[in-house]
Amino acid sequence: MKNRYRNSDIYLQRALNVIPLASQTFSKSITQFPQGVSPLFIERGQGCRVWDVDGNEYIDFMNALLSVTLGYNDADVTKAVQKQIENGVSFSLPHRLETEVAEIIVELFPCAEMVRFGKNGTDATSAAIRLARAYTDRDHVAVCGYHGWQDWYIGSTTRNLGVPKAVRELTHTFCYNDLDSLQELFEQFPGQIAAVIMEPMNVTWPKGGFLNDVKELAKRNGAVLIFDEIITGCRFAKGGAQELFNVVPDLVTIGKGLANGFPLSAVAGKKEIMLFMEKIFFSGTFGGETASLAAAQVVLTKIMNQNVVETLASQGKKIIDGIVQLIKKHEVEYIFSVSGHPSWSFLQTNAVEQISSWDINTLLFQELFARGIIALGCHNMSYSHTDEDILSLLNTYDEVFPFIRTGIEQQNIHKLLKVNPLKPLFKVR
Ligand SMILES: Cc1ncc(COP(=O)(O)O)c(C=O)c1O
Structure with missing residues (x-):
C-alpha cells in the first residue's frame, strides 16, 4: 500500500x-x-x-496555531499585502501604517491608549514585562498560562534548560480560578511583584468574579495587570477577552490572529505606563514592517465591520x-x-x-x-x-x-x- x-x-x-x-x-x-x-x-x-x-x-x-483569523490566502489580505510589497516592505523611517493600525487597536481594545508593535507574541509579552518592571521599579512577576519562549517566562516551566537560576527565581506561577494562589505570592514577595500576567481564559471559563478579583488584588499590591491576549485578542470579542468579561487590564498583548498569519504582535495599554516605552529599550529592525501591518489593517477593519x-x-x-x-x-x-x-x-x-x-x-x-x-x-x-x-x-x-x-x-x-x-x-x- x-x-x-x-x-x-x-x-x-x-x-x-x-x-x-x-x-x-x-x-x-x-x-x-x-x-x-x-x-x-x-x-x-x-x-x-x-x-x-x-x-x-x-x-x-489548527489554523497555523490560531494565527489565521480569516482563512488562508484571504483575498482582501492578499491584495493589500501585494499592493504594499510593490511599494516596499521595510524602510529607513516609520511608515504611516504603524499609526493607522495603532489607531484601530486603540479604538477596539478597552485598555489601549497607546500601542507598540513586535513580530512574535513573545516580543509583546517580554516588552510588557520590561515595561511593568520599569514602571514599578520591581523585579518579580506572577504568571498564569503560556507567555512565550523568553527567559523570564520559560524559566518558570519544566522546559527551563539554559535559563539562569537568577532569572528563574524572579517568576512565580499562580493557578487559574484560584485567587488564593496569587494572594500567597503577594504575601511571599511583599512589595516586589511588578506584574501579574495571565491569559484571561484558555481551557476553562473564569469562575464568578475571578478576573475582577485578580485586577483588584494586583491594584491593591501595586502590580501592573497584563492580559496576555495573544490568542484571545482577535477572537473572543472585537476588543478581546477584556471586552467579553468586562475587565480592563493595565496592559494587553495581542498577536497570532492580528494579521492573518503575517508576523505581527502588539503591546498596548494605559498611556501612563506605555510612555515608559520611551525610557526602556524595545526596538527591532522589523518592528514597523509594512506587509504585516497592511494585513493587520484588513483583519482589524473586518473584525470591526463584519461579524x-x-x-x-x-x-x-x-x-x-x-x-x-x-x-x-x-x-x-x-x-x-x-x-x-x-x-x-x-x-x-x-x-x-x-x-x-x-x-x-x-x-x-x-x-x-x-x-x-x-x-x-x-x-x-x-x-x-x-x-x-x-x-x-x-x-x-x-x-x-x-x-x-x-x-x-x-x-x-x-x-x-x-x-x-x-x-x-x-x-x-
Ligand atoms: C497566550 C500566549 N502568549 C504568548 C505566546 C507566544 O507567542 P509567540 O509564539 O508568537 O512568540 C503564545 C504562543 O502560543 C500564546 O499562546
Missing part, C-alpha cells in the same frame, strides 16, 4: 540534517505530530483547507454541541470531554487505567489525519469554516470515538497504533 506520508517522511530526513527538531516551532514539530502517521510539511492553504507535500487535502482546525468574532463563536459552538452529543452517543465520557470558548475549544483526553492520554491522543491524531482532518486536541476556528467543514469534523469523530473506545476496551490500542505513541511533553495549560 502507498505510504500516504511518503514525501513528508523524506522531507523530515532532509530537514533533520539541517534544522534541529526539523521545525522552527515546537508545536509544529514531531514532538506533537507522530511521525509515520502524520503530515509533517504543508505546501499550501486556501480558506480552512491545506494540502501537504504528498498532495493530501485537510480541513485545518468575524461572532461567526468564530457561533460556528465553534456547533462543534462543542456536536461533540457533547457524540460523547454521549458513544458513551465515551470516561475518555473525552470538551471545554473552552467556542472560538478555541478543547477536546480533552483522560488516561484510562494503564493507557496514557498520550497513547490515546496518538491514536486519535493518526485516525483524524488519515480522514483529512488536522486537529491536535483543539478546534481553532477561522472565519472560513463552513457548516460543511464542521459536519466533516463531527462525522470523523463519530467514526473515531467508537474505534478508540473499542481499542481501549479490548486492550489493543497499541496494536491499532501504527507508530510509537507520542512522549509526554511539558504542559503549560
Whole structure:
C-alpha cells in the first residue's frame, strides 16, 4: 500500500540534517505530530483547507496555531499585502501604517491608549514585562498560562534548560480560578511583584468574579495587570477577552490572529505606563514592517465591520454541541470531554487505567489525519469554516470515538497504533 506520508517522511530526513527538531516551532514539530502517521510539511492553504507535500487535502482546525483569523490566502489580505510589497516592505523611517493600525487597536481594545508593535507574541509579552518592571521599579512577576519562549517566562516551566537560576527565581506561577494562589505570592514577595500576567481564559471559563478579583488584588499590591491576549485578542470579542468579561487590564498583548498569519504582535495599554516605552529599550529592525501591518489593517477593519468574532463563536459552538452529543452517543465520557470558548475549544483526553492520554491522543491524531482532518486536541476556528467543514469534523469523530473506545476496551490500542505513541511533553495549560 502507498505510504500516504511518503514525501513528508523524506522531507523530515532532509530537514533533520539541517534544522534541529526539523521545525522552527515546537508545536509544529514531531514532538506533537507522530511521525509515520502524520503530515509533517504543508505546501499550501486556501480558506480552512491545506494540502501537504504528498498532495493530501485537510480541513485545518489548527489554523497555523490560531494565527489565521480569516482563512488562508484571504483575498482582501492578499491584495493589500501585494499592493504594499510593490511599494516596499521595510524602510529607513516609520511608515504611516504603524499609526493607522495603532489607531484601530486603540479604538477596539478597552485598555489601549497607546500601542507598540513586535513580530512574535513573545516580543509583546517580554516588552510588557520590561515595561511593568520599569514602571514599578520591581523585579518579580506572577504568571498564569503560556507567555512565550523568553527567559523570564520559560524559566518558570519544566522546559527551563539554559535559563539562569537568577532569572528563574524572579517568576512565580499562580493557578487559574484560584485567587488564593496569587494572594500567597503577594504575601511571599511583599512589595516586589511588578506584574501579574495571565491569559484571561484558555481551557476553562473564569469562575464568578475571578478576573475582577485578580485586577483588584494586583491594584491593591501595586502590580501592573497584563492580559496576555495573544490568542484571545482577535477572537473572543472585537476588543478581546477584556471586552467579553468586562475587565480592563493595565496592559494587553495581542498577536497570532492580528494579521492573518503575517508576523505581527502588539503591546498596548494605559498611556501612563506605555510612555515608559520611551525610557526602556524595545526596538527591532522589523518592528514597523509594512506587509504585516497592511494585513493587520484588513483583519482589524473586518473584525470591526463584519461579524468575524461572532461567526468564530457561533460556528465553534456547533462543534462543542456536536461533540457533547457524540460523547454521549458513544458513551465515551470516561475518555473525552470538551471545554473552552467556542472560538478555541478543547477536546480533552483522560488516561484510562494503564493507557496514557498520550497513547490515546496518538491514536486519535493518526485516525483524524488519515480522514483529512488536522486537529491536535483543539478546534481553532477561522472565519472560513463552513457548516460543511464542521459536519466533516463531527462525522470523523463519530467514526473515531467508537474505534478508540473499542481499542481501549479490548486492550489493543497499541496494536491499532501504527507508530510509537507520542512522549509526554511539558504542559503549560
Ligand atoms: C497566550 C500566549 N502568549 C504568548 C505566546 C507566544 O507567542 P509567540 O509564539 O508568537 O512568540 C503564545 C504562543 O502560543 C500564546 O499562546
